[in-house]
Amino acid sequence: MSKKKVRFGVIGCGLMGKEFASAVSRWCHLLDTEAEPQIVAVCDANLAAAMWFTSHFPSIRHVTKDYRGLLSLAEIDAIYCAVPHHLHAELYTAIIRAGKHLLGEKPFGIDRLANEQVLEAISERPDVVVRCSSELPFFPGGLKVYDFVRKGNVGKVIEVEAGFLHSSDLNPQKPINWKRRIATNGEYGCMGDLGMHVLHLPLRLGWKPRNVRAILSNLVEQRPEADGSLVPCETWDNATLLCEVKADSHVFPMSLSMKRIAPGHNNTWFIRVLGMEGSVEFSTKNPKELRTMLYRPGGEQAWRTEDLPYASAYPTITGNIFEFGFSDAILQMWAAFCDEVVNGPNMHQPFTCATPQEAAFTHQLFSAALESHRKGVIVNLE
Known part of the structure; x- marks a missing residue:
């Protein structure tokens, strides 16, 4: 089967840029895909950071410090952009208005005003596919949770818990970086950095x-x-949000945890849904384990543990007896993005990357969370 090339430029040659590039190099891992990404240009304020890319990808023909020059290239179809939050509004709007498809890192702007600028650019270019990076729901367990709920197995929702926990900042001697400064990361702190991962599934389920x-x-x-x-560390390390969600005719609590200092958690994403008829939970702490419970009035209440096979949204060469990991989730997210770029609403499977509208709602929620913490009150969302 011939594949349609999606020619990419990468803006921001750091860790996540390298993860994308690594996914491109593993594209042969996927089966029966019509789209195939090709990196043709890279951009970073530090040209030395681009050398890793040029040494591994002979397809790269352009290296620059200036993203504007990159956007002027007709041979680029799409952009992956991973830059500090204060640059999102400027770069994302320029990328979209240049007619390039965009997968950008969260939170799609340093604050609500910046996010509104991105949304305005999107409204001007409905022909451009714009999505927000959020790979963790592409774990087979995450997709199983999504399917379990959508099939109506939960019944009336009792409560939902979701979170993303790691301990990368537990060491107080770790040097400061841009995520610890309000000027570059924004006031959201850990919410802007981790929150889209936590909210991707709940928002997709309408919660x-x-x-x-x-x-x-x-x-x-x-x-x-x-x-x-020593310099001030200005941004929030941990955030715990208790929310009310209205579903159908009732209201249920949803707790959201975003923590950079969670001892014992190297990188844990989880979601737990309890319902009157069924419950389900998954955590990347135990990535092969899905726990479900189906309950009927007067019946037994017993959790069932399923040992998950390697069953991804897009089929791969990996046998189902093997384990799914973070690099696989990145590859699946990119497969979904490229699939949507090539096939639009007729993509091969229905679970898309996080949408700009979902990212915009996180801004609404995190702005309210800042006010709630400051005043010590419950804040209603618009």
Whole structure:
């Protein structure tokens, strides 16, 4: 089967840019895909960061510090952009108005005003596919949770818990970086960095919080600069949000956890849904394990544990007896994006990457969470 090339430029040659490039190099891992990405250009303010790309991808023909020059290239169809949050509004709007499809990192703007600028550009170019990076729901267990709920197995929802936990900032001697400064990361702190992962599935299932009570923590107030001097660490390390969600004729609680300081968690994404007829939970802590419970009035209440096979949204060469991991989730997310670029609404499977509208709602929620924490009150969302 001949494949349609999607020619990419990468803006931001850091960790996640390399993850995308690695997924491109593994594209032969996928079976029966019509789309195939090809990296033809890279852009970074530090040209040395681009050298890793040029040494591994002979398809790259353009290397630049200036993203504007990259956007002027007719041979580029799409852009992956991974830059600090304060640059999102400027770069994302320019990418979209240049007619390039965009997969951008969350949170799609440093604040609500910046996000509104991105949405305005999207409204001007409905022909451009714009999506927000969120790979973790592409774990087979995440997709199983989604299917379990959509099939009506839960019945009346009792409560939902979702979160993303890691301990990368547990060490107070870790040097400060751009995510610890309000000027580059924004006031959302860990919410802007981790929140789209947590909310991707709940929002896709239609569970929009109507209010929020938030508790935010800045646990490490100073961190060392490169020269060893201590400077203020300005952004929130941990966030716990308790929300009310209205579904059909009733209201249920949903708790959302976004934590950079969660001892014992290297990188844990989870979701747990409890219902009157069925319950389901999955965590990347145990990526092969899905727990479900189906309950009938007067019947037994017993969790069933399923050992998950390698069953991804897009088929791969991997046998189903093997384990699914983070790199596989990245590959699946990119397969979904390229599929949508090539096939639009006729993509091969229905689960898309996070949408701009879902990203926009996170801004509404996180802005309300900041107000809730500051005032110590429940804040209603518009």
